[in-house]
Amino acid sequence: DIQMTQSPSSLSASVGDRVTITCQASEDISNYLNWYQHKAGKAPKLLIHDASNLETGVPSRFSGSGSGTDFTFTISSLQPEDNATYYCQQFDNLPLTFGGGTQVEIK
Amino acid sequence: QLQLQASGPGLVKPSETLSLTCTVSGGSISSRSYYWGWIRQPPGKGLECIGSIYYSGSTYYNPSLKSRVTISVDTSKNQFSLKLSSVTAADTAVYYCARLYYHDSSVYRAGWFDPWGQGTLVTVSS
Numbered sequence: 001d002i003q004m005t006q007s008p009s010s011l012s013a014s015v016g017d018r019v020t021i022t023c024q025a026s027e028d029i030s031n032y033l034n035w036y037q038h039k040a041g042k043a044p045k046l047l048i049h050d051a052s053n054l055e056t057g058v059p060s061r062f063s064g065s066g067s068g069t070d071f072t073f074t075i076s077s078l079q080p081e082d083n084a085t086y087y088c089q090q091f092d093n094l095p096l097t098f099g100g101g102t103q104v105e106i107k
Numbered sequence: 108q109l110q111l112q113a114s115g116p117g118l119v120k121p122s123e124t125l126s127l128t129c130t131v132s133g134g135s136i137s138s139r140s141y142y143w144g145w146i147r148q149p150p151g152k153g154l155e156c157i158g159s160i161y162y163s164g165s166t167y168y169n170p171s172l173k174s175r176v177t178i179s180v181d182t183s184k185n186q187f188s189l190k191l192s193s194v195t196a197a198d199t200a201v202y203y204c205a206r207l208y209y210h211d212s213s214v215y216r217a218g219w220f221d222p223w224g225q226g227t228l229v230t231v232s233s
Contacts, residue, residue: 001171030216032216032218034218034219036220041225042225043203043222043223043224043225043226044154044203044205044220044223045221045222045223046219046220046221046222049217049219050217055221087153087154089154089219089220091209091216091217091218091219092216094167095156095169095170095171096156096218097156098153098154098155098156099153100153101153101154
């Protein structure tokens with residue numbers, strides 16, 4: 001299985017801050033990577049697919065980049081509603097696998 | 108708007124079989140473009156893909172669970188189901204169902220879950 005390593009596992013930032021999360025794959029996965037947002041008690045939501053393609057309706061403050069083994073997810077200006085856990089997920093190989101998650105807390 | 112809702116017993120005894128059903132509304136489970144998947148998240152741990160099914164009945168199971176998992180589909184009810192046998196405490200988790208957009212060809216690749224159901228907690232305990 002392809003292992004996905006996210007860091008940090010948690011962070012605390014203020015409204016308006018720029019937040020960056022990294023995801024590293026255990027092997028080259030090209031750009032076959034997605035990002036999800038998971039708010040407590042709710043269904044996870046797809047934000048970005050193919051490393052950098054924003055889903056329709058997702059605010060432009062969210063962005064993704066990277067290819068190969070190293071990927072970055074950025075919130076350019078953190079908002080109160082962004083309080084959530086964020087996961088990366090690869091689809092280069094089955095089984096589809098997720099990173100361990102990054103919990104983003106608003107200070 | 109497509110919605111998914113997982114349902115089933117919240118408590119299962121060790122060694123028994125966990126059974127969950129996902130009801131799809133606002134769209135057809137028989138769509139040729141999508142698969143339907145199960146994902147779980149044990150308390151304090153990450154997300155794990157359990158497996159998926161196509162409307163025709165074709166399945167994929169995570170090798171780590173393959174010997175214990177059965178996923179089936181009932182197109183007449185717009186539902187798909189999960190059975191996990193011989194459960195232990197390690198199978199305690201929130202179980203999610205989701206639509207899977209998956210393609211694997213030489214010219215196009217895709218593989219993401221969207222949308223997801225809200226999840227249902229299943230506890231394995233005597």
